[in-house]
Amino acid sequence: MVQEHLAGSSLFPVAVEVKGSAQRPKVVVLLDGDSGVKIDDCAKVSRWLGERLEELNLFGNAYTLEVSSPGVDFPLTQPRQYPQHIGRTLNVTLTEGETVTGRLESVNHDGIVVLETRKEKGKKATTQPRDLLFSQINQAQVQVSFK
Known part of the structure; x- marks a missing residue:
């Protein structure tokens, strides 16, 4: 209804x-x-x-x-929710269990692009865009920043 x-x-x-x-x-x-x-x-x-x-x-x-309205602790459940969060940090749990944390860069009809920072032991942290399909996303949570 x-x-x-x-x-x-x-x-x-x-x-x-x-x-x-x-x-x-x-x-x-x-x-x-x-x-x-x-x-x-x-x-x-x-x-x-x-x-x-x-x-x-x-x-x-x-x-x-x-x-x-859903509070900040409520996960994003629909593709239509993502565009208003461009520029914010997301904590995304993928269907196979991996967690990806990064800044939401863009949204398209198939998924999202997050700017993920990875730190490997003994190396400098690198920042790379990562494409995630909506079908891969189990849950996405906006991370609240008090800066």
């Missing part, structure tokens, strides 16, 4: 979950946007979704509805 409602807009859902008990379910919707998410965006979607859930009477009982 949320995905259809937001079709064509700069906002998109990255997670929709129903948590809690059958007596008191909690609907959690996390939104992201091509240019970020404003609190007003969350409020509008929350009002729309709340009205829609009431119309459909999906839960029968009382429920809690939470619409927000």
Whole structure:
């Protein structure tokens, strides 16, 4: 429902979950946007979704509805999330288990390019671009910098 409602807009859902008990379910919707998410965006979607859930009477009982943006600890889950993080450091776990850390340089339709710094024993650190396909990425996390 949320995905259809937001079709064509700069906002998109990255997670929709129903948590809690059958007596008191909690609907959690996390939104992201091509240019970020404003609190007003969350409020509008929350009002729309709340009205829609009431119309459909999906839960029968009382429920809690939470619409927000993903926090910094939430991994990037969709290719559409990457462009807004160009220039930031990512910690990327690949499907075969390897972890790659580097600055996100670019995004294309197949994947991303990170500028990875490698330090080999007894040698100077080298920085090289590394192409990663979205199909290779198990999880990507933006690293928070307080500099």
